[in-house]
Amino acid sequence: MTGLNYVTRRGAIYVWRRRLPACVSQTSYLQISLRTPRFSTAKILANLVNAAFATCISGMKSQRITQAEAQRFLSDLVVQQLEKIEEERYYEPDAPSPKDWRQRYLNERARAVAARLVAARGGAADLFPEDVADLKKEGFSERDIDNVRNEVAVLKAEITTQTYKDESQTMAETALGRPDCDTFALRKVGMLRLLAEAEALERSDRRSANTVSTVWETATRKLPEPQAALEPLRAETNKRYSAEMTSIVADYIAGRDRAVDDLAEQKKITKDVTQQRAILSQFAEATKVEKLTDLRQEDLYYYVSVLERLPKIYRKNAEDQARTLEEILERAEELPADQIGLAPATINRNVTALQGFLKFAKSRGTKPAEELDLSSLRKPCGDNERSARLAFSEDDMAKITSHPVWTGCQSSVRRNEKGAMIITDGLYWGPIVASLSGTRREEIMGMTLDEVDLTHKHPHLHIRKNRNRRLKNAASERLVPLHEALAQLGFHDYVADLKARGEVDLFPELKPQNENGSFGDVFYGKWKQITDSQLGERAQRRTFHSFRHRFISVLRHDTDVPKELVQDLVGHKHQDETDGRYRKMIDFRDQILEKLAPVVNQVPADAWLNTVK
Structure with a gap:
């Protein structure tokens, strides 16, 4: 009776229950009831039942993917990944510059590192301090490490999708002959897929590797066991995914x-x-x-x-x-x-x-x-x-600044009608700050108060990613000194008052009411009424972006202002790699602000100063 828990005997019915191993998640017990003649001994019956249990447990353990199966599966996947990489590179357009080519290389390197991390850690993958230290030893810059971190997030999201799980199930069935994989086997297949991608990217290093020869070497390498089990995988390659447009679109969107x-x-x-x-x-x-x-x-x-x-x-x-x-x-x-x-x-x-x-x-x-x-x-x-979005002319500026928003309106709901009320909010300050800083609409409208520094020798905006909005690109994070006219107009007092009230956003009234809206969208409806009423037909080719267009045009036509300083102010990417890589604005804040402050003040503020009292 060893290993069995005798439960009861009712007449000719013997019932045993035995606890199964912890690795079996489907049930905690297996119960067997046998009708036996009265002269059958309990010992004979126990042997029969133990044999049944042994067969059951053996069948359960056989679901595990063995090391040999995993090796065969991984080798074949690496070959497929290498062929895929070779095909993609064959048809990809030439890189327009060495910098663009290098970026492709860095993206692939980051993807390979991320794939290995997620393969090892699954949904818990992240860059630990030790990982960061190791990457730095391998020559990864802070930006490269950020790329790895982003790829880890993308892969973690990808492996949880139903599409990814279905693909893993199909591969397990065709390559390993396992039509009914349990959770553990599917997890193993997913890990092998990530390892194969990482291995292929590392072997096809853009700097020196010949992908075709790498594929050949991988395909002809002697494997521990015959690859007969892998033939169905190759035969079914084009049948794993539907060719129906609706199906492909659904997967692409997902x-x-x-x-x-x-x-x-x-x-x-x-x-x-x-x-x-x-x-x-x-x-x-x-x-x-x-x-x-x-x-x-x-x-x-x-x-x-x-x-x-x-x-x-x-x-x-x-x-x-x-x-x-x-x-x-x-x-x-x-x-x-x-x-x-x-x-x-x-x-x-x-x-x-x-x-x-x-x-x-x-x-x-x-x-x-x-x-x-x-x-x-x-x-x-x-x-x-x-020229679809033209810069505002001096005449345009005069017409805009004469609108009731800045000269006096009737009330908070009648901003387009002349009156005696001045409401200093996003509709009032947004255009003023944008015209004197060159910021984009969403950059200024979605700004938080901690991006406005009034305590520095040169009060400035530190435009960076926040909870309200992302930035257009990496170059968009920057320091922009506040135009000296803003202090005269009262902007510094406006910011100080908001901070004293415990506000978080620069323009809290523009906060969108739904999760998919933006601060700029809320602002746009009211702003459009201003341009339409003040500019007429000219408003068709002049938008809020025209403030930024004007800001850049004024500075670029000033021969005393270096082009690179204008790029720093407006967040344009430097074409020269030396400037782009080593021009770290945040690390050298004082020096950068010292250079940029005089440049910002070159932009005329007369239209606002002459109007706003």
């Missing part, structure tokens, strides 16, 4: 729609997902291509022609939203020529979205019917397109 803790980053992701889904839905409706394997160059060309024939403004009301694309095109035939055709920049944006989608499909083995050329579909931007 991959981009990841959840992050950073609220500002989450808003950015949500906006991107919404835009990508709309573009791909429009593409499918226009071309009616159901399978990506049927897609041809002529379909892409036709789609662009549809964009060129659409009304400039469409589907902005319920009636138009109910129309099909064909019905909208028919309506467009009745419109004047100047109301038809999307802007070249919009068409190019949609082409770029298609390029990303097709790259995703190709990365998992689903290819169009023929080689596609998207570069030929892009539209050149003429002078009008490049």
